[in-house]
Amino acid sequence: MATTAATARVVPVAALPRPSRSLWNNALYKLRRDKLTIGALIVLVMLAALSLAAPLFSEYVFHYKFEQQDLLHTYEKPQLDNLAYLLGSDEIGRSQVVRLLYGGQISLFVGFTAAFFNLTVGVALGLGAGYFRGVIDDILTWVITTLNGIPQIYLLLIIAALWRPGPFTLVVIIGLLNWTGISLYVRGQTFALREREFITAARTIGARDRRIMFKHILPNVLPLIFVLAAIDVGAIILLESALSFLGLGILPPTPTWGNLLTNAVSYFVRAWWLVVSPGAMIFLTVLCLYLIGDGLRDALDPRLKTH
Amino acid sequence: MRDFIIRRLLYAIPTLVGISIITFLIARLSPGDPIRLFTFGIKDFTQEDYLRLLHAYGLDKPIPLQYVDWITNALRGSFGESLIYHRDAFAMLVERIPATLQLAVAALLLQLVIGVPLGVVAALKRGSWVDGAIRVFGVAGHAVPAFWLGLILIIVFAVQLRWLPSIGLLTVGHDQWDIPDRIRHILLPAFVLALTGIANYSRILRTETLDVLAQDFVRTAHAKGLHERTVVFVHALRNALIPVVTALGGILAALVGGALVIEQVFSWPGVGQFTFQAAIAKDYPIVQAGVMFTSTLLVVSYLVRDLAYAMVDPRIKVS
Numbered sequence: 001m002a003t004t005a006a007t008a009r010v011v012p013v014a015a016l017p018r019p020s021r022s023l024w025n026n027a028l029y030k031l032r033r034d035k036l037t038i039g040a041l042i043v044l045v046m047l048a049a050l051s052l053a054a055p056l057f058s059e060y061v062f063h064y065k066f067e068q069q070d071l072l073h074t075y076e077k078p079q080l081d082n083l084a085y086l087l088g089s090d091e092i093g094r095s096q097v098v099r100l101l102y103g104g105q106i107s108l109f110v111g112f113t114a115a116f117f118n119l120t121v122g123v124a125l126g127l128g129a130g131y132f133r134g135v136i137d138d139i140l141t142w143v144i145t146t147l148n149g150i151p152q153i154y155l156l157l158i159i160a161a162l163w164r165p166g167p168f169t170l171v172v173i174i175g176l177l178n179w180t181g182i183s184l185y186v187r188g189q190t191f192a193l194r195e196r197e198f199i200t201a202a203r204t205i206g207a208r209d210r211r212i213m214f215k216h217i218l219p220n221v222l223p224l225i226f227v228l229a230a231i232d233v234g235a236i237i238l239l240e241s242a243l244s245f246l247g248l249g250i251l252p253p254t255p256t257w258g259n260l261l262t263n264a265v266s267y268f269v270r271a272w273w274l275v276v277s278p279g280a281m282i283f284l285t286v287l288c289l290y291l292i293g294d295g296l297r298d299a300l301d302p303r304l305k306t307h
Numbered sequence: 308m309r310d311f312i313i314r315r316l317l318y319a320i321p322t323l324v325g326i327s328i329i330t331f332l333i334a335r336l337s338p339g340d341p342i343r344l345f346t347f348g349i350k351d352f353t354q355e356d357y358l359r360l361l362h363a364y365g366l367d368k369p370i371p372l373q374y375v376d377w378i379t380n381a382l383r384g385s386f387g388e389s390l391i392y393h394r395d396a397f398a399m400l401v402e403r404i405p406a407t408l409q410l411a412v413a414a415l416l417l418q419l420v421i422g423v424p425l426g427v428v429a430a431l432k433r434g435s436w437v438d439g440a441i442r443v444f445g446v447a448g449h450a451v452p453a454f455w456l457g458l459i460l461i462i463v464f465a466v467q468l469r470w471l472p473s474i475g476l477l478t479v480g481h482d483q484w485d486i487p488d489r490i491r492h493i494l495l496p497a498f499v500l501a502l503t504g505i506a507n508y509s510r511i512l513r514t515e516t517l518d519v520l521a522q523d524f525v526r527t528a529h530a531k532g533l534h535e536r537t538v539v540f541v542h543a544l545r546n547a548l549i550p551v552v553t554a555l556g557g558i559l560a561a562l563v564g565g566a567l568v569i570e571q572v573f574s575w576p577g578v579g580q581f582t583f584q585a586a587i588a589k590d591y592p593i594v595q596a597g598v599m600f601t602s603t604l605l606v607v608s609y610l611v612r613d614l615a616y617a618m619v620d621p622r623i624k625v626s
Contacts, residue, residue, distance in 0.1 A: 145318075146325030149609075150602045151564035154582065155329075158594055161586035162337040234450065241452050242568050246583070261455060272462050279455030286450040294446065 023223065027299040037295025044288040047281075051104030058102075064095040066102045067253060078273050088273040090263065096274060100281055103255040107282070110171055110250075111237040117175025118232055122182030123218075123225065129183075130190025131213050140187070144180045152177060153242065160248035167250050170243075174236055182228050189221045223300040227293050234289035241282050257282045308617070315613055319606050326602045327381065331374050333598070334591040342366065381599060387592040389585075396592035400578060400600060406476055407577035409489075410570070411562050413497035418504035418558065423551065425505070426512020427544065433517065441509055448506025453565055457499045457572040464495060471495055474574035496573040500565050504558045511554055515547040552619050556612040563601050 021029065031037060050057070058065055076082075076089040088096045129140040147155075159165070159173055193199065194217065202216050237257075243249035244258025252259055257278040264274035342360050346352050361367045365376050380386070386396040429441035465473035472478065473495070477488050519525065520543055528538045567579030574580070582597030 142321055142325060145322045146329065148560070149322050149326050149606045150329065150598060151560065151567070151605060153564040153567050154579075154598055154601060157567070157583055158333055158586045158598065161583075162333070162589065238450075238452055242454055245452075245454055246568065246571060248587075261458070265458060268458065268462055269466055275455070275458050275462065279452055279459070282452045282455065283447075283450055286452075287447055290446050290450050 023300070027223070027296075030299040031295060034295050034299065037292055037299075040288040040291035040295070044285065044292065047104060047285055047288070048108055051101055051108055054098070054101035054105060058095075058098045064098050066098045066255065067094070069094055088271065088277075090267070090271070090274055096260075096277055099255045099260060100257070100277055103257045103260055103278065104281065104285075106167065106250055106254060106256040107237055107240060107258070107285070110167065110174070110240045110256075111233045111285075114171045114174040114178065114236045114240075115229055115233040117172065118179040118182055118236075119225065119229055121176065122179035123186050123221075125179070126183040126186025127190055127213055127218065127221075130187040131194055131209070131217065133191075137187070140183070144184060147177065147180050153239070156239065156243060157246065157248055160243055164248075167254070170240070170249060174239060178232070178236065178239075182225065182232065185228060186221055186225070189224075190217055193217050193220055224297070227297045227300065230289050230293035230296060234286040234293070237282060237286055237289070311617055312614060315610060319610055322606055323603065326606070327378055327599065328374065330595050330598045330602070331377050334595055335370065335373070337589070337591070381595075386596040386599070389593050390590045391585075391588055392590075396590075396596045400581065400593065400596045403576060403578045403581045404600075406575060407566055407570070407579065409476075409493060410496055410500060410566060410575060410577060413493050414501040414504065414562055415558075417497055417501035418508055419551075421501070422505040422508025423512050423548075425509035427516050427539075427547070429509065429513040430516035430520065431539065438513075441513070445506050445510040445513070448502050448509075451502060453499050453502065454568045454572050456502065457496070457569055460495050460499065461572075476576060496569050496575055499572075500562060500569050503561050503565065507554060507558060508551065511550050512547060515550050516543060519543045519547045549616075549619050552612065552615050555615070556609050559608040559612070560605055563605055 054066070070089070074089060078088045090096060090099075125140055129137040155177060156173065160170070163169075165173060190213075194212075199212060199216055202212050207216070240249055240256070241258030241261070244256050245261050247259075247262055249258055250256045252263070260278040261275065264271070264278070268275045342357060342364070346357075346360070358367070365373060368376070384397050388394065389396045389399060392399060425441050425444070429438045432438050461473040464471045471494055472492050475492060477483075477485060477492055481488050520539075525538060525543055528542045533542075566577060567583055569575070570577045570580035571583060578597060578601060582594060582601070585593035585597065
């Protein structure tokens with residue numbers, strides 16, 4: 001009798017007032033209310049779209065190619081009469097706004113691709129070391145403390161100065177140097193997770209290591225990896241701009257936000273606008289990425305106290 | 308505690324070994340043959356001479372043995388002669404250390420003096436526009452390209468307003484001990500270098516102060532009828548300051564690394580600028596001395612951070 005009553009009481013569960021929410025649904029729900037993060041996301045998407053559409057803009061809006069020069073219109077101030085000089089022109093009359101758009105392509109490409117490398121390396125190594133522990137973990141920890149012991153900009157600058165890499169090599173180098181933070185995080189999480197009951201349960205029913213790592217542990221680590229990724233992209237864009245600014249990143253005539261500043265330095269007494277705009281683009285992009293990272297963290301981490 | 312210190316000290320050794328291997332390999336793997344570079348343009352330079360020089364410099368030995376030679380000398384503070392200045396590389400580097408230290412100490416002071424109060428104020432005024440502004444600053448401070456901010460500050464304060472000088476340690480021809488002049492010179496680079504740390508501290512202190520203020524002992528202090536100011540500054544702040552020590556490691560790393568770019572922007576004759584220019588000129592002994600020096604500094608500061616943390620927070624166990 002009692003059993004029937006209990007069963008009867010369980011049944012209405014199907015008719016909950018609202019469907020249950022998964023972590024991701026919940027995060028999306030929270031994100032939608034977070035105006036700052038949504039704003040940052042919109043600005044970032046717009047910046048990326050503008051950069052990707054740079055050839056279209058230069059052809060149909062500004063009527064000015066990115067390598068086009070005009071020695072009669074050097075150091076034009078920012079103006080509205082001639083759209084090509086919307087943000088002024090440089091020492092050989094090139095359009096700053098068009099070059100900024102093209103520069104965005106490279107800067108964003110480097111940021112996202114290198115971050116992808118970082119994530120792949122960092123997650124794979126962190127997961128492996130945290131799961132298998134022992135010698136693998138000791139070696140990884142040693143590599144990480146060693147890499148963290150050398151100021152990153154030193155290592156990058158020296159590699160760049162001695163080997164002079166192109167854009168693709170640069171991406172690979174940054175990708176291979178910058179993964180330590182992500183790796184440490186994944187390793188720590190894996191360490192804690194592998195002791196939990198659901199992992200023991202999975203092992204009991206005969207799941208193999210690979211399955212446990214990728215099907216059971218990784219999904220639990222993944223949410224905050226997105227947070228780290230957003231911040232990582234921003235940090236790489238800053239790093240690339242500093243390298244290019246010092247003349248060791250991506251070299252002219254390919255414009256990037258960093259190397260546009262290298263030139264501008266020589267003329268900044270005459271043309272301050274050449275200094276302001278590339279830096280402002282870097283600042284805006286990185287700010288958006290960091291804000292998105294913060295917003296994602298708030299949305300994805302249910303344990304986080306909201307102050 | 309003693310065990311903890313010894314264990315932590317021992318941990319630093321493999322790290323330093325790893326760093327020295329990387330530093331050694333930088334020169335070994337880079338393109339160009341040092342002997343050919345050295346003897347370029349000498350007439351009658353035969354293959355036999357080449358081999359003799361190779362042997363004299365120990366470059367015909369296997370790479371691991373070369374590393375042992377190199378590290379033995381490096382431990383004695385000898386990285387060889389600069390290829391350009393023909394002076395001892397390490398001695399030249401040592402001359403640059405005071406400038407970098409001045410900059411780092413000034414930046415560290417600015418970070419604490421500006422960053423900590425910002426965080427506490429944000430926490431106390433939680434939810435107000437002041438809090439909002441400080442939080443935005445906390446993110447924005449990380450996102451600004453430091454070298455660009457340096458350029459903008461030079462344009463505003465040195466070129467337009469002419470309030471502050473833009474380059475160097477002190478005005479040329481001035482007395483070494485002209486302290487006001489030195490302070491005017493260090494202000495801009497130190498601020499730019501400090502910015503990330505200021506943003507960092509303001510964020511940490513805000514979260515931490517809010518956490519501490521929500522704890523029971525703070526309520527007890529209030530219940531005893533203590534003045535608000537006493538509660539915040541004597542009871543709460545003391546506990547909120549613990550993470551300042553933990554954050555120090557990351558902040559020192561940012562200081563050491565960031566200094567290179569900022570020294571370049573402000574023509575500050577420090578270790579970073581020196582190493583960077585040596586790297587461009589492929590002056591390997593100086594590059595190696597520079598990397599070893601800054602990395603050792605970094606490893607030691609991580610060490611000091613961990614020890615300080617263990618002293619401040621008795622919950623850290625020796626494990």
